[in-house]
Amino acid sequence: MRTKLLSTALGSSLVLAALIGAPSLAEADGAAMLGFTADHAASETAAEARFDSGLSASDIDARLKLMSALPNQVGSPHDKENAEYTLAQFKAWGWDAHIEVFNVLYPTPKFESLTLEGDHPFTATLTEPPIPGDASSARQAGALPAYLAYAGEGDVTAPLVYVNYGMPADYAELARLGVDVKGKIVIVRYGAGWRGLKPKLAYEHGAIGCIIYSDPADDGYGMADPYPKGPARPERGLQRGSVLDMAIESGDPLTPGYGAVEGAPRIARADAKTILKIPAVPISWGDAQHFLEHIGGPQAPASWRGALPFTYHVGGDGPKVHLVVQSNWDEKPLYDVIAVMKGAREPDQWVIRGNHRDGWVFGAQDPLSGQSALMEEAKSLGALAKTGWRPARTIIYASWDGEEPGLLGSTEWAEAHDKELKSKAVVYVNSDTNDRGFLGAEASYSLESLLNQAAGAVTDPETGVDVRDRAIAAVEVRDLDPHAGPMVKAMARVARTEGVMPVGDMGSGSDYTPFVQHLGVASINIGFGGEGSSGGVYHSVYDTYEHYTRFGDPGMKYGVALAEVGGRLIMRAADADLDPYAYTPVAQTVGREVQELKTLLADTRNHAETQDALLKEDAFKLAADPTKSWSPPPHADAPPTIDFGPLDAATQRLAASAKAYDAAAAHPASDAHLEDVDALLQRSEQDLTDPAGLPNRPWYQNLIYAPGVLTGYGAKTLPGVREAIEGARWAEAQDYVARTAKALDALSDRLDKATRLLTQ
């Protein structure tokens, strides 16, 4: 099935091998395995089958149930118990395992209150009552209440302003409505951008407090029947979360760049750049409706309306709100559980697999659905090893702590081992939440071929086709919808023209960030979803075993599928005769992105010029209702010319170098230099980094993908240039054109060198 589409091109050495014929490294029964000789591919396939047979849905289920039985946030007794349980399991499965402890600043709530004054007084409950039929939800002792980690403290009283999703465009709209948040408290709904940006942008616009609520339009009854009838967030469900400024850097805010071990250099809390300045609190829509219904002020713009049964207004001069947040600013221990299986041939090449273990409350879906599958992989690999199988490279399995508050466990570990990782890590494979449905992935472009091959070898439990084909079918069907957005269209185009599954760009929001974006370790993030609905209770008390087994992944079939994909990625990366990178996708994708930048600049210029013409003609005034408070958009300078020549030249060169390398890798002249090439290419993602990092956030060093400063989780590609254009910083854009071109040239240099070694 789907062979017509998929046989055309994978943009990798696999296909070159298939086309040219008789390669020494890749030809196995028509399905060449990237980086493997034909014989080795056959034995690898057999090993994978044995790996699969060691996976048990019921073991995943039992583990998830055990680990999600009690609240397990950072510093909780059950988090430590889970760490010790995980350690014991790894050891029992034959791994060389240990716990690494880091001590990090982790604030917890001391006192919180939120009240509405005026004619309709109300005190927010800030709590989530137990739900009948969900026994877990009644075991709340020790759970965090409504809380946003790393928010500021304060005791503030002011009128409210509703700022929609609280993103930059919302503040621009608010300004045009004539409403200012200076000295006010904002109420903002979850969605459209990362949580942490909401109070940060509110603070930058002068607000003195921030309430974040879950509108039923976004994950409540507007999406599906609420729990317990259905999966969606119920009236009193609220979303905890971190508001650490992770777009600047992740990890312990007091040890930026260093592992938070004993004796590490620590800055003062007041100097920490990533701690928020104003108090903030998350609430349910059951609480929020009281604050929103009588907020007054102008009617909210159409796109700001949620699903509460009244007309949304913006507020600004309505009744006052009183918000108090006081926190304990203690250090807390993180317990990263690290399990090692040493490589037989290249022990100093590391293949790393990780998932976090800490939840906000019970964390059944987030993160234990992924964590439990990862442990199943470790169990099965351990069993394989007991039958004599040994990986060529060293495998490391990691159960991270403290992901929720700020990727703490992974970041501190990556920072503590930074030099070693830069010289040894071949790949980092991450997972987090997992649900029934379609394989979704983000990846370094050099790993797209590996990911496609591994996904093409795993059978979808519901349909019987492989999970890659199912993912491609899904995006193609979505693309047929006349309302399909540009991102779906772009992914479908790539699926059609290059025959590859949709792979996203690496932003942030899980533990791959310190690896791929800080250190330059090629990374993949995987997870199933799209049919399960456990995300409806994201970060609430109701993310329980009961909810997950009804709405997330009943029977844990997708837990097994995740383990099959994760295990394959790890085994292939660990066993391949040559590191399973392919670079043609890097050149293709970056080439497309450079074209996008040119379009972005042209669109920016066109918009600025059109808007200016309309401003000069007073068109905005004529188009506005004079009975409403309102102002035209501010003048925007049209961008100057930016010389994309260096990027054009670098991408052209990279296309040629990547093509030559991928061909050479499929047909090495001998196996004399394979380990030299491995050693060389293991740093190839690092070529894409710049020690100076991105503007105003030097910790982020990858020039190809980063979480957007103004998206938080969402990726920006070629971020140095793209964000400079979006922010109208033209000199910076030109600077990062040069820096990015230089990085691409460094990769071309490395590939040319590898090609020479392979053709000797």
Place this chain on the structure above:
Amino acid sequence: MRTKLLSTALGSSLVLAALIGAPSLAEADGAAMLGFTADHAASETAAEARFDSGLSASDIDARLKLMSALPNQVGSPHDKENAEYTLAQFKAWGWDAHIEVFNVLYPTPKFESLTLEGDHPFTATLTEPPIPGDASSARQAGALPAYLAYAGEGDVTAPLVYVNYGMPADYAELARLGVDVKGKIVIVRYGAGWRGLKPKLAYEHGAIGCIIYSDPADDGYGMADPYPKGPARPERGLQRGSVLDMAIESGDPLTPGYGAVEGAPRIARADAKTILKIPAVPISWGDAQHFLEHIGGPQAPASWRGALPFTYHVGGDGPKVHLVVQSNWDEKPLYDVIAVMKGAREPDQWVIRGNHRDGWVFGAQDPLSGQSALMEEAKSLGALAKTGWRPARTIIYASWDGEEPGLLGSTEWAEAHDKELKSKAVVYVNSDTNDRGFLGAEASYSLESLLNQAAGAVTDPETGVDVRDRAIAAVEVRDLDPHAGPMVKAMARVARTEGVMPVGDMGSGSDYTPFVQHLGVASINIGFGGEGSSGGVYHSVYDTYEHYTRFGDPGMKYGVALAEVGGRLIMRAADADLDPYAYTPVAQTVGREVQELKTLLADTRNHAETQDALLKEDAFKLAADPTKSWSPPPHADAPPTIDFGPLDAATQRLAASAKAYDAAAAHPASDAHLEDVDALLQRSEQDLTDPAGLPNRPWYQNLIYAPGVLTGYGAKTLPGVREAIEGARWAEAQDYVARTAKALDALSDRLDKATRLLTQ
């Protein structure tokens, strides 16, 4: 202001005149008036100034208050009183006025009930309680209750199915969800397509009853604060209306094609094609929420969700609903008030102005806002005439009865006078509802230049620019929004490239239909709106003087503006030295539409082929959640080639003929043939008609614009071809390519003849 944009091209003889210089018909101080000599334009401008000075906002206000004081639907005592009042006013103002009576089938409710059975029983109130502060809303004696005119009768009991807006795409989606409406009662929300299509399509899909409700997302609290706090539809507000199948033909269902005068041929009610077959009733969201909340069945698709505070489901096997509708099928009299001012030079050329007078209840906005302004025009023209002014052509002012149930008054009058109208009518200018804001208009393309000039001569009361410039500014600003839809983009492009205000295509929904679409009388429809919010109580008890003067047009400034535009159109059409048609816009617009058809065909082919490829690959099955009832879309044949050659040739020829005529009209060789040309061109819109009419609806004869069979009000351009492509009737499409091309060629012939006369 805005001269840079607007000085470029009006696509009319005006501009040709300005460019070529020294025309005999059009050059007056840089602002040439279409169809006028320079001297005559100056005196016309002076007459218009006198006309304006005769307009009084307070007279409009007093008249609206008087006429909306009591329910005034067809057959009500106050409708007749209003007719007699209107007649008396016309006469008092010096017009030769009379009432024409038609007797039409007009059903009224005898008994209605709607109840929900099961665990949550409920009986619909079907009433609208008085609202504090709105004295009119307490004067409901004699008002129609919740009622849909021309619905069927019946006493039916069945489970409910929610079908969203009840449009064809909704039924396709429902089929894919595995839910059938056969033998069920449907509940459908207002919006997205004309009311009458909803029960019609429900019937065609096998439903036995239909409930139409107003979702708060569409005109309730989801749009604005409900009345009385704001203008939007309150909890118990419901929308009456007609469900006569007006896409087939408008007017009395028993006298299709004939005026319903005494002795007219009448068909039996059972043979009437436009009367609905199943019972139907309109309800408020206050009633509807009880029916929708417990409907059961699959969750509704995302785009089907309204603003009620629960998850929308589709139903199908939930509790039963019992619906009873019984009607009186009496004949009722219509009172059209007709006022004539005879033309001095060409009395047999008629310039007609109309607005309906009947409302559903009080009808303050719909229709008395427009009716009251129209009467103000008649008052001021009467005053002008008393000072010695006389139009060159005959002016007819009409106050139509029975528009609401089915354009009855205008259609019967047009049918009764069809031969005379075909040989005499030069233009029909319609209005209906009017609100504060922007001038909106639909027009025959040959009248776009006249409309632009008239609008360019009227000052907007809020901004001081002319109403044309304000309309252009509004569409240009909307076009700057990154989410602007294709219709806004198309209108903005025309505004930019041709310098003309946005003019819509003529669909249906008001009294111009019998003129432009049945008889081929060139027509214009005008009305202000976009800032006033009186539409929130459309067809409800709350469309009152109190509501209108708070939210519609406080101070009646836009009532005056409407009279200024309407009066100018009538005066210029009546006084021009040469009928004020311009044909370059016809050629330009039809040329664009032919290109649209080609794109539509290509898109249809592309979609069918892509969908078929995905069907063959089983992609829809792979992309679907197997735990949900669901089926793939049905196979669609890819369209064959359609030969657009005849249309290409006809539009090319028309472009040349129109250009030549417009140039000749600006510089006639002499004034010897002006009346001959007038006589010739008066029938030019009729060239665009076909006596065979459109497929399956011969009453609709205009081949350039029609209400869509599947949109109801919304226009379809080149409808014979376009609807055939949309319906995959390929032979019909090819047939109407030829018919439409022939119509355009007939117009070219006529223009060539006129050009010869003008250049002799």
